[in-house]
Amino acid sequence: MKEQARARRQEQIEAAAYDLLEKKGYDGTTMAAVARQAGASMETLYRWYGDKQGLFRALVTLNTQEVRARLDTALSGGADPEAALRVGGAELLAMLTGARAVALNRAAAADPSGELGRAIAEEGRDLVLPLIAETFAALAATGVLGAMPPARAAELFITLLVADLQIRRVVARIPAPDPDTCRARSEAAMDLVLRLSA
Amino acid sequence: MKEQARARRQEQIEAAAYDLLEKKGYDGTTMAAVARQAGASMETLYRWYGDKQGLFRALVTLNTQEVRARLDTALSGGADPEAALRVGGAELLAMLTGARAVALNRAAAADPSGELGRAIAEEGRDLVLPLIAETFAALAATGVLGAMPPARAAELFITLLVADLQIRRVVARIPAPDPDTCRARSEAAMDLVLRLSA
DNA sequence: GAGCAACCGTAATGATGGTTACGGATTTGC
């Protein structure tokens, strides 16, 4: 099978898995349903992903890669670190509270092995926070942060930006914040960090 | 059956359910295992709780009641609202990140009906936040909050206190913060709220 | 074009678990 053709097939399988995961949850998503919806066979699923957890482990990796790539793009987008953080923050919040991230978090919460959750943490927040901190370090070089260490500023920014929205999305099922809300939260978080730096 | 005897039996059943829930997750916790561990019969479980979800629904109600009662006690504990919030915040954080709350959040994340999550939200945060806001209103009467509305102060306090610890406990499996950490977070959250009010 | 690998559609295997049922023992209420 050609590489591109295989990639396309995998996207179809992964889209079917996400669709079912969002609708039925982790335990309610069967390999048979994924195969049927993707027009793939069980044998292909098991050959490509190893087992059920392997399939969802792959989804985690893809999702966290995408989050990091989009955040990196947003943070690299301009010469002004503060503006980049405001844009990147909004982008990050939208991704963290999006349907796919929420579904994956629910899968991880339901996974008794803890493996999905470990992957989300190691490939997600653990790699995202340093990106934010680096951009705060660039901002610090302008003197705007005063005595506040960039790492502290980054933590504060994330706290104010995200707060407890993720758990409320995953458990309480609140709707995802709309783009205006994401922008407003990012602006407010940055404003508060700057005020606390003064 | 005497009321007290029944209450004692229910506590045994509920303790068994928590133990298994914390170890095996929601889907991994079977009614048969709960019955066996509690020394109860399946018929009793179904008679008393209706079905599996009913059992865990009852755990949610008991847990959120306890959280609210303990918080209420902590907030009512002194004449000084600021001191009460500092103590109450630490207490609240310890409860929200405790093993039982985390296990229930995982159960809710795994529950495809969404009912457990709804109950956690309605009986938890939705009732806790107003308690915090009332105490901030008492604090506002002293003039310390300046122009910041008490409801806004309460939201900020919870944001700074809890941040994303819950999702990280539920998904990433970070350890629960120890009592000193809970106190320190509560103190820092209050300090930051007061700084932002000035 | 031939041979082999991969994939599809389907069935089978073996295990699991929510829920109900039941005989016997225990408890409760009058």
Next chain:
DNA sequence: GCAAATCCGTAACCATCATTACGGTTGCTC
């Protein structure tokens, strides 16, 4: 004390599902 209700321990029922297997089809490589 007795009848009824409740509870225990266990089995049964029925459905579900992860995973493997298999005959036939399709795709790839030489």
